[in-house]
Amino acid sequence: MALAIMGSGGDAPGMNAAVKKFVDYLYDRGETPHLIYDGLEGLIDGKIKKAEHKDVAGILHRGGCVIRSSRSKRFYDYEYRKQAYENLQKNGIDGLVVLGGDGSFRAMDVFSKEFPVNFVGIPTTIDNDIYGTDYCLGVDTALNTIRDALDKIYDTASTFNRAFVVEVMGRECGYLAVISAMGSGAEVCVIPEVAFNRPVAEARLKREIANGRNYILAIVAEGTKKTQEIAEWIEKDLGFETRVTVLGHIQRGGAPSSYDRLMAFEFAVRAVDHLLESQRSNKVVVYQNGHFDLLEIDTVVSNKYQLNPRHLAMLNILD
Numbered sequence: 526m527a528l529a530i531m532g533s534g535g536d537a538p539g540m541n542a543a544v545k546k547f548v549d550y551l552y553d554r555g556e557t558p559h560l561i562y563d564g565l566e567g568l569i570d571g572k573i574k575k576a577e578h579k580d581v582a583g584i585l586h587r588g589g590c591v592i593r594s595s596r597s598k599r600f601y602d603y604e605y606r607k608q609a610y611e612n613l614q615k616n617g618i619d620g621l622v623v624l625g626g627d628g629s630f631r632a633m634d635v636f637s638k639e640f641p642v643n644f645v646g647i648p649t650t651i652d653n654d655i656y657g658t659d660y661c662l663g664v665d666t667a668l669n670t671i672r673d674a675l676d677k678i679y680d681t682a683s684t685f686n687r688a689f690v691v692e693v694m695g696r697e698c699g700y701l702a703v704i705s706a707m708g709s710g711a712e713v714c715v716i717p718e719v720a721f722n723r724p725v726a727e728a729r730l731k732r733e734i735a736n737g738r739n740y741i742l743a744i745v746a747e748g749t750k751k752t753q754e755i756a757e758w759i760e761k762d763l764g765f766e767t768r769v770t771v772l773g774h775i776q777r778g779g780a781p782s783s784y785d786r787l788m789a790f791e792f793a794v795r796a797v798d799h800l801l802e803s804q805r806s807n808k809v810v811v812y813q814n815g816h817f818d819l820l821e822i823d824t825v826v827s828n829k830y831q832l833n834p835r836h837l838a839m840l841n842i843l844d
């Protein structure tokens with residue numbers, strides 16, 4: 526069988542490892558891997574080629590994605606989706622693996638309802654916001670990048686009697702903020718899922734300041750759009766000289782952690798195994814409670830990811 530792989534939407538560390546495993550594993554199984562360059566934009570433009578070993582040599586340890594990715598506006602139009610489908614047909618592609626996040630899976634859901642594509646998704650986003658899976662490729666590396674930054678910020682904050690407000694990515698999801706706040710011992714964590722109770726937080730921090738606290742670390746999820754507001758509150762009402770750090774796109778880059786390399790392999794092998802057995806799949810490989818499974822894409826995109834209540838309970842500074 527001829528299978529193809531592509532990236533779509535925001536990149537995440539581990540994509541290259543998944544692409545490499547996809548190619549190597551298919552050749553091991555006597556099948557033919559193809560690469561689609563530039564994501565859905567490339568699919569529309571027919572940028573599809575048969576993969577050779579040299580295309581994926583030396584990429585395992587690199588961040589980003591050698592076959593690149595895109596956020597395609599054209600794919601919203603039926604005419605371009607039709608063109609994309611025709612390109613798959615022209616190249617004799619029997620099955621498609623998409624490394625993507627929520628937005629890409631929504632696009633693939635529409636695509637697979639309109640055209641008889643044999644498709645499987647691998648949840649790939651640092652946001653960890655996809656329904657039905659506890660883990661998305663790239664999250665561990667992003668968390669380690671944030672941890673590294675926070676450890677450094679803590680050093681300077683505690684030396685200068687200052688407050689630092691650090692904005693982390695995650696779109697509408699507070700996962701990165703919650704796990705990072707837990708791991709860094711932050712005093713404040715503001716996320717979209719939980720209303721920030723400022724009076725309660727203020728009373729707690731004032732007590733701590735009276736007992737000698739001389740720095741504050743606040744993690745704010747970008748989806749709250751409250752970074753400046755929190756900084757002004759800390760400066761004016763708690764009396765700390767405050768600095769804001771927006772970590773931004775460094776969270777998306779970097780060499781994948783060992784865990785992300787492992788997960789890339791696990792996801793890729795399962796995606797390939799599934800496609801080789803199916804004529805018409807529209808599923809996503811998910812990782813739930815320590816086990817891999819496959820979920821209908823329709824289920825994945827029509828439900829909202831919920832933060833683990835145990836994580837929220839462990840982080841007792843949400844208000």
Ligand code: F6P
Pocket residue numbers: 535626650651652694695696747777
């Ligand atoms: O979905 C991944 C992500 O990095 C989000 O955390 C962030 O909001 C968004 O992508 C940034 O998108 P762009 O790279 O298009 O600016």
